[in-house]
Amino acid sequence: MPVSRKDLADARSPEALVKRILQAEPNLQVPVPILDLCACLGILRIEDFDTDEFEGSLVTDATRSEGIILAKRGGELRRRFTIAHELGHFLMAHHIPDQAGRFLCKKSDLMRVTAEEGDQRQRREVEANRFANLVLMPPHLLRAAMTAFREPHLQHVLALSGDFAVGKETAARAYVQYHPERIAIVVVGNGRVQRCYRSLSFPPVICAVGSPVPAHSLYRSSSYRPNIVSDITASSSDLWIDVKRDLRAPALFEQVYLQQNGFAMILLRLEPVPEESAEERKQEEGWRYRFHSGRR
Ligand SMILES: [Zn+2]
Known part of the structure; x- marks a missing residue:
């Protein structure tokens, strides 16, 4: 060299x-x-x-x-x-x-x-x-590898881990950072949230470090075989993020990868922000303002 x-x-x-x-x-x-x-x-x-x-x-x-x-x-x-x-x-x-x-x-x-x-x-x-x-994980090589990945999927994290010879969590952190969609990966140890990595556009996860994974999460709902990535399933967004009462809850999807040592990764994906026109949004916000302030 x-x-x-x-x-x-x-x-x-x-x-x-x-x-x-x-x-x-x-x-x-x-x-x-x-x-x-x-x-x-x-x-x-x-x-x-x-x-x-x-x-x-x-x-x-x-x-x-x-x-x-x-x-x-x-x-x-x-x-x-x-x-x-x-x-x-x-x-x-x-x-x-x-x-x-x-x-x-x-x-x-x-x-x-x-x-x-x-x-x-x-x-x-x-x-x-x-x-x-x-x-x-040199940025230019990581970006090149990411072009092969479209819809977010934990299998991609495993592929990055294998190709770059880094741990799964290192790969997960890079994946979340470089993926264009609104995603987060929650690292779970023995049923509790250990760490959480999210893309810039993903809102804060409301489950504190050390707290149990929410009871109605996909992670709890069925038993998975270790080392096999689950299907991606629609879940309830308010399990993971703070949904404002007067806003439509965004659709959230979960995917689980269970490891043998009691650790797991949960991929959270929020639906893309709809292509709403600026005018529509302004109108909607105007209504909300009038509703809250009591003005008509
Ligand atoms: Zn050191």
Whole structure:
């Protein structure tokens, strides 16, 4: 591979770093050869990390002349993400190690998508995750893969996970972000909502993290065989989103994918916004205003 540290120059953000890597590697294929990238960019070797407390670690010096990545043994996809995350810490020179010369990252760090204001450590973990997501699922290759997918379907998430060699949840997050329709994917663990990823146009999901999946959800209504994507079924939108009392509830569809370890993904899809003319909408809003204010 031709890429080297010189190509990255003074790139600091995950986005700038991945952009430079992709410029130097225009023919990059998926699954992205993350081990080769590590070797080209100054990682001497990758070792097994024998610990229950941490998922990954990076041993390096202050000038980042070279580094060693330690990654917990286990699922290959998870290990790839951990390695990409640690490579992110290595390439972002402003990241300060947890101990002298050593980053130590827990499972919760590798899942972090937002940081509390003022928490620099959390911010660094979020940046390392952004780097890992971008380098393992390069935007131009992801967009190209998405053109084959039309109607939202969880089978597409499984295909992305397989093609890009990333975990299902990483693939789900990218899918929701790149799909043009109003969709969300709820990650369920033992019957409770764990995480929720939604497209920009999908309204907030009203089920709080940790709360049980609604009793009338498709997820509850029948038993599914693990590892087989269910059919897509119409559901009640007010189970999942806040429907204003004076607005017509949009049609909502659910699809379930049950995994063997008690985890499941639920795809939620809202019907597209009808092609209502601006004039009709204005008229409707005018009526609603008059109704509420008592004016006729
Ligand atoms: Zn980390």
